[in-house]
Amino acid sequence: MATIVEVARLAGVSTSTVSHVLNDTRNVEPSTRAKVMAAIEKTGYRQDAVARAMRRARTDSIGLVVSDAGEPAFAEMVHGVEHAAAARGLTLVLANSAEDPVREERAVNTLLSRRVDGLIIARCAASSAAVSSRLESESPRPVVLLDRVFDNSPHDQVGADNRESMRRLVEHLQAAGHRRFLLVAGDQRVPTLVERFRGFRDAIRDADLPQQVVVDAVDMAEVREKVAAALEQGDATCVIASSTPLAVATLECLRDAGLTTPEQIAFAAFDGFSHSDLFRPTITTVRQPAFEMGAAAVSLLIDRLGAPDASPRTLRLNQTLELRESSENYRPGVS
Amino acid sequence: MATIVEVARLAGVSTSTVSHVLNDTRNVEPSTRAKVMAAIEKTGYRQDAVARAMRRARTDSIGLVVSDAGEPAFAEMVHGVEHAAAARGLTLVLANSAEDPVREERAVNTLLSRRVDGLIIARCAASSAAVSSRLESESPRPVVLLDRVFDNSPHDQVGADNRESMRRLVEHLQAAGHRRFLLVAGDQRVPTLVERFRGFRDAIRDADLPQQVVVDAVDMAEVREKVAAALEQGDATCVIASSTPLAVATLECLRDAGLTTPEQIAFAAFDGFSHSDLFRPTITTVRQPAFEMGAAAVSLLIDRLGAPDASPRTLRLNQTLELRESSENYRPGVS
DNA sequence: GCCGGACAGGAAAACGATTGATTGGGGAAC
DNA sequence: GTTCCCCAATCAATCGTTTTCCTGTCCGGC
Incomplete structure (x- = not known):
């Protein structure tokens, strides 16, 4: 690759002039500029971003x-x-x-x-x-x-707006008649999932609903196990999964338990699936932008x-x- | 940020020695190495990848x-x-x-x-x-x-292996009794889609099947339009979509036409959808690794x-x- | 005719590392 | 005791730009 030095030599100017032409950072005589442009053209010169970053404060x-x-x-x-x-x-x-x-x-x-x-x-x-x-x-x-x-x-x-969205979701489900939820809340070291959990807790508290079942396992196998157990127990009418991986695990559990959605149990999830409109069941989703x-x-x-x-x-x-x-x-x- | 110069000064050695310690590119006396390491520790020095890339041939x-x-x-x-x-x-x-x-x-x-x-x-x-x-x-x-x-x-x-995979897919469908296909082949400027089309053509030719309907529109609206028209005409028993976007458009057409899968028309697609096992209909897919x-x-x-x-x-x-x-x-x- | 400023352009010092050439010291071999 | 070689470490050039000074020229005003 040609460097700025070769361009300068070919154009008969200094490297600083070439640089100024390149970056439009100082007035240069039109004729000089033309010579520089011609030299750039002839050599096929392209700026070296590494060297540029080296000298400047920024790397872009x-x-x-x-x-x-x-x-x-x-x-x-x-x-x-x-x-x-x-x-x-x-x-x-x-x-x-x-x-x-x-x-x-x-x-x-x-x-x-x-x-x-x-x-x-x-x-x-x-x-x-x-x-x-x-x-x-x-x-x-x-x-x-x-x-x-x-x-x-x-x-x-x-x-x-995880907390508020979860709240809205729960309120909607409540309005539809649900009283006993199973929240698959996931890894509570993740702030996003904590916020969703808190939104859930807030909504339940404000509606004076009894204690709900919450699964906060980290490992997916453990999630499945606990969800299956909770479904077995069987008093939840509605399951909410706080993320797509959790939704996947939960749906597998529902399928394995032979529960159909929404007839036997309602379901909703955060983040959602792509193209979910095309497949059944279509899933109520809080979609993240x-x-x-x-x-x-x-x-x-x-x-x-x-x-x-x-x-x-x-x-x-x-x-x-x-x-x-x-x-x-x-x-x-x-x- | 500290530079290699400061490290060298602090360690009482030259920058080249520091460099060699850093890159393990030459033997250095254990005691010297220790001094350098200490200086690195003290200054919190970290290699500057830009400067490094500048000097070396590679940027990693x-x-x-x-x-x-x-x-x-x-x-x-x-x-x-x-x-x-x-x-x-x-x-x-x-x-x-x-x-x-x-x-x-x-x-x-x-x-x-x-x-x-x-x-x-x-x-x-x-x-x-x-x-x-x-x-x-x-x-x-x-x-x-x-x-x-x-x-x-x-x-x-x-x-x-697009050509071969398409061939296998068509052969499978043929073996299941299909004779008239609708291929949604997509943009034929894309080699991947050309290969899939050719695999289709080969399979059809080798099986001595009559001419099939192929949609090769580029624009998705146009794809939908043509697919809808082809479905209207109605002699295909099986639709194949050569990519996920094409599959989406096609599935929308099937839905709009009120056709159920697989009862009224068979369907298969390339590339597929994520988590597709969880939703109905599950779609026969040639999955790309x-x-x-x-x-x-x-x-x-x-x-x-x-x-x-x-x-x-x-x-x-x-x-x-x-x-x-x-x-x-x-x-x-x-x- | 002199001064000052504007303007175009050049020389050279960075930026922060790597690396080839070089130095100096300390044995080993003779 | 000299020579030679090895080893550790330093010196200094280099990578390809940008940017800070600096120089020289031209022109207008007085």
Whole structure:
């Protein structure tokens, strides 16, 4: 590859002039500019982003660490981040922690050593303190927490309105006559799932309903086991799963127990399945705006670059309650 | 951030010694090494990957351009690439062309200017010649084509055994009694879809079946329109969709036409839906090993780095035919 | 005719590492 | 005792840009 030196020589100017032409950072005589452009054309020169990043403060890249690249919701966030980043001329460096704190820490270190201009991260459930302090010490390089949102975080964050959405969902189901729920709440180290659980608890409390069954197992095999046991016991008329993997496990249990939805038991889930309209049963879903969350994270990052000292913001995007068959037509007292 | 210079000063050695300790690239006296390690510890020094990449030939990063980050199949490939790359200590730089040749070219240029050690790309349907020549002129920097595989490509490639899989699928359906198919073949600028179409054509020819209806529209609205028309005409007993988006459009048409699967018409699709076991109808699917394809692309890249002059390889991963309800229990002659 | 400012462009110092050439000291071999 | 080689460590060049000074020229105003 030709370098700026060769371009300069061919054009008969200094490298600084070439640089200024390239970046439009100083007036240059039209004739000089023309010579430079011609030389660039002739040599097929292209700027070297590495050298450029080396000299400047910025790399024009951002890092993204997701906790489970295999989950469709995270895939959508990645998509949203990529889209928003590209629109602003930023390149995306992607890493996946796969819910493993060791890999997460490694990923964060790698991205920071590559001098990304900012970092977006969906922290894994068992995220280590080392990562926390590493992220905090990175200021003023902006860090945005995605999806997994923490109280009193020193960072900007973007999450969903989990507590309120769960509340709305439960209220809807209650209005339809349900009194006894089974909540498959999942790993309570994950803030998102904690928020959903709290929304559930709030709604139950405010409606003066009796104690409900809650499954908070982490391991999916254990989830299935506990859900199966709860179904066996059999007083729930409605099951809510707090995430897609939990919904999968739960649906398997329902199927294995021979329970049909919504006739024998109602069902609803968070995050949902793709193309779910095409298949039966269609499932009542609280849908997370994953793409938009990714894009919003990029916006926060950019804003933060412009105002390093503003106090951290937490953005909560609205989820939408999509009512479908799995929670309809249930007749309390019939089953 | 501390630099290597400060570490060297603190340890009372030269920067080159620090570098050699860091990279384990030359023997250093244990006592010296200890001093260096202590200094690193004290300063909290971390290697700067940008400066490192600047000096060395490699950046320890690879670029990936996908043609539609929104598609689950591509999301899985991204996942596979990230996984394999991370396992080898490579960072992943991700870009999405969104099936837009302009964005694709921009993405390729960006990644190359960042000096990725190699590039994996799923070229978009209308990919420009400019991109082709740019990729070819990049040698010896390896380029691997992913999913969209071309004849006589100068690059390594990894795709699926589309032709054979389609053939097997059709043969299976034939054996079940089907004679008249509707193939929703999609955009014939996409090699993957061309291969699937050819497999279909081969199977039909070899079985001496009469001419079949093939929809090769690009725009989804047009696909729906043509599929609806073909269903109206009504002599097909079986529909095959060559990709997930096409399957979505087709299933919508079937639903709108009031046709149930498999009772009134059989259905099968390529690539498939996630968690499809949980919903009805379960769909007979030729499943693409998307994750593995991504991982294989990384392997080809690494191999190529070791042997720049070996002739290009095309890897075809096997797809699996997953038989499900949508193609079963069909009784030819009944409907 | 001199001064000051505007303007175009160049020289060279960074940025933070890696690495080839070089130095100096300490045996081993003769 | 000299030579030779090995070893550890340093020196300094280098990667390809950007950016800070700096120089020289031209022009207008007085």
